[in-house]
Amino acid sequence: MSPDKLVRMANQIATFFHSQPGQDQAERVAGHLKDFWGPEMREELKVYAQKGHDKDLDVLVRRALPMI
Template sequence: MAPEKLTYMANQIAAFFRTRPHEEAVAGVADHISKFWEPRMRTQLFEMLENPDSGFDPLVIEAGDRIRPVAKHN
C-alpha cells in the first residue's frame, strides 16, 4: 500500500479516538489496528513507525508497541 495512504488511514483512526481519555485513545487505536488491519498492513506500519518523520499522529506512534505483532511462519 502507498505509505501516504497507510499514514492517512492510521491518522483517521487516531482522530476518531482523540476525544476519549488519553489512555483509552491509545488502547483504542492499538485495538482497532490489531483487529482490522491485515498482517501486511501491520508489517508496513511497524516498518514506517521506525522513521520519526513518517507523519503519524502521536496517538498512532504511542499505540505502536500495543499493536498485535504479525505472526512469523517458519
C-alpha cells in the same frame, strides 16, 4: 500499499479516538488496528515509522505501535 495512504488511514483512526473520553485512547487505536488491519499492513506501518517517518504519525498511533 503507499505509505501516504497507510499514514492517512492510521491518523484518521487516531483522530476519532482523540475525541473519545478516558485515558486509554492509544490502547483503543491499537485495538482498532489489530481488529481491522491485517498483520501485513500493521507491519508496513511499523516499518515505515521505524524508518524515521514517525513524525508523520499522530501521537496516538505512535503510542499504539508497540501494542500492535
